[in-house]
Amino acid sequence: MGLISAGTSIFDAGALAAGNAGSLTFIKKLTASSSATLTFVGGASSVILDGTYKEYLFTFNNLHAATRSNFSFQGRDGGTDYDGPIVSTHFGLKHNEGANTYSIGYEGDRDQANTANFQILSNTSHTDDSDGLCGYLRIFNPAGTTYITHFMSEVNCVTNTPTVCSNFCAGYFNTATAINAFQFKFASDEIDSGDICLYGVT
Amino acid sequence: MAVISNGTTIIDAGAISVGGGKETLIKTATFTNASTVAFIDGTDNVVMDDTYHTYIFKCIDIHGNDDNGRWAFQVNTAGASGFNESCTSNFFNARRNHGDTYSILGAVTGYDQAQGTGYQNISDTGPADGSAERTHAGHLTIFNPSNTTFATQFMAEFSDAMSDDYMIHSYVSGYFDVAAAIDEVSFKSSAGTTSGIIKMYGIGS
Numbered sequence: 237m238g239l240i241s242a243g244t245s246i247f248d249a250g251a252l253a254a255g256n257a258g259s260l261t262f263i264k265k266l267t268a269s270s271s272a273t274l275t276f277v278g279g280a281s282s283v284i285l286d287g288t289y290k291e292y293l294f295t296f297n298n299l300h301a302a303t304r305s306n307f308s309f310q311g312r313d314g315g316t317d318y319d320g321p322i323v324s325t326h327f328g329l330k331h332n333e334g335a336n337t338y339s340i341g342y343e344g345d346r347d348q349a350n351t352a353n354f355q356i357l358s359n360t361s362h363t364d365d366s367d368g369l370c371g372y373l374r375i376f377n378p379a380g381t382t383y384i385t386h387f388m389s390e391v392n393c394v395t396n397t398p399t400v401c402s403n404f405c406a407g408y409f410n411t412a413t414a415i416n417a418f419q420f421k422f423a424s425d426e427i428d429s430g431d432i433c434l435y436g437v438t
Numbered sequence: 439m440a441v442i443s444n445g446t447t448i449i450d451a452g453a454i455s456v457g458g459g460k461e462t463l464i465k466t467a468t469f470t471n472a473s474t475v476a477f478i479d480g481t482d483n484v485v486m487d488d489t490y491h492t493y494i495f496k497c498i499d500i501h502g503n504d505d506n507g508r509w510a511f512q513v514n515t516a517g518a519s520g521f522n523e524s525c526t527s528n529f530f531n532a533r534r535n536h537g538d539t540y541s542i543l544g545a546v547t548g549y550d551q552a553q554g555t556g557y558q559n560i561s562d563t564g565p566a567d568g569s570a571e572r573t574h575a576g577h578l579t580i581f582n583p584s585n586t587t588f589a590t591q592f593m594a595e596f597s598d599a600m601s602d603d604y605m606i607h608s609y610v611s612g613y614f615d616v617a618a619a620i621d622e623v624s625f626k627s628s629a630g631t632t633s634g635i636i637k638m639y640g641i642g643s
Contacts (some may be wrong), residue, residue: 241449259461259639290498291634323605325532325542342532349538376575376597383499386575386597388607392568404532406597406607409516412571421622438463438498 263434264347267429268299271388276434278416284417287379289436294418295374296391298368299430303397303421306346306368307436308354311378312417319352320415324407326356326424332399343403350410358391358403368430369393371403378415385409403414464638471503471631473525477638479516479621486621488584491640495623497596500536500574504580504630505564508549509574510557513583513590513614514622514632528611529559536603553615557626560594560610564601572599573584573634576608579595584619590620 238248263285266274276294278285285292299307310318326346330339346356358369371391378385388406395401409415420432440450465484469475477495479486486493500509512521529549534541549559561574576596582588591613598606614620625636 237440245519259463288635291496314575316586323539323599324536325534325543325605325607327532327607340543342541344541346532347541349534350532350536380499382571383501383573384571386573386599387593388597403519404534404607406595407605408569408597408599410599 242378245363259438261273261289261436261438263436265431265433267396267431268429273419273421274427274432275419276417278309285378287399289438290377292375292378293435293437294373295370295433295435296369296373297431298370300368300428301422301425302418303425304360305425306356306360306423307358307391307393307420308356309321309373309414309418309420310354311351311410312415312419313411313415318347318354318407318417321350321352322355322407323346323350323410324348324355324405326403326405328359328404330399332397337397337399346405348407348423354406354423355405356423357394357405359401359421360395362400364394367394367398374416375415375437381412381414383412385411385415444495461641462490464640467636467638470633470637472576472633474624475627475632475636476588476622476624477636485640486583486623487619490642491582492641493580493583494639495578495625495636496639497577497625498575498630498634499571500561500628501632502564502630502632504600504627505631506628507627508559508563509561509596509625509632510559510628511578511623511625512557513580513620514562514624515616515618518618521557521622523620524553524555524559524615525551525612526553526615527551527610529608529610531562531606531608533604533606534563536605549552549610551612557613557624557628558610559628560596561608562600562606563594564598569599569601572601573597580623580637581618586617586619588617589615
């Protein structure tokens, strides 16, 4: 059934008409279960990572590792390896539950200088079962083949002190090649639980 | 046909009523070698009034032709002329170079304003034709610009790829010290012309 108001379709064929839907289009959700990696590959398993959208948004919902480990991602710029050349900055704020330590500063061991390592989005997460990490990652026009591909992220986590850590990372894949897949993992452990959702921004 | 629930119009005149906090795409501006890019309420399908309480501008593939150009914006109040409202702002960034010899986090006082009327920087300099692949990307949020009681606040975050092999993560926030409604926004580079895409969104209450 469709609904037409003043000659304009509001919804039809199970979908809201353009202009009536929100700007975020849900694409794919991956739920971790002791997963070594969570990978979104454009064109596979209903994942879209092409020129359909100029911006893609990944959300991280209570990702948890069994041992303390940095959370990271990389992109695939051709071939099968996740090894895009990344230039990035990383800074963070820390405040512990005891309210006796506080810091803000540049994180020189979490940035990259045109290297192909997995990009750290969050420092080590607490292993307590009640503590996960949450946040988001924005990718701008990864299908473009004229310019580099920028990204920005903000991820909040709890470390073992326990301390809240707010991580701010931004950078770019220093290549004009399309980035058509993204992989997420903890540096030295599986992703116990949690989920990552991918949205396209209309 | 209209759909009315409990006295509230849900659908009428071919559209769902604004509400629910959704982000609605208002306009996509794609431009090449432009001196300025303006979003003016009532012009070219732009809405910038109390229809939405928050407006977001997504800037993608912003590429200039002058290495000294910084991406910047200003606003104009309803019925006035000129993009020259008084602005007070902060600007800080994290920066590093490709050579892995320099990294720092700090305020950039030369890019902020203290009741200035110039265009507010929202990125660092470059990139230009000398580095054809490099761009700026980021977003600017303007809160409740149609209000006539308070100053209008804004926030921006950008990723900048500079032509001299520096990567910059810029944060900017501030306010326009005017209690008149703001209904026009202009973007431009501080030097040269610019190509790119700007997508304007509104968020309802």
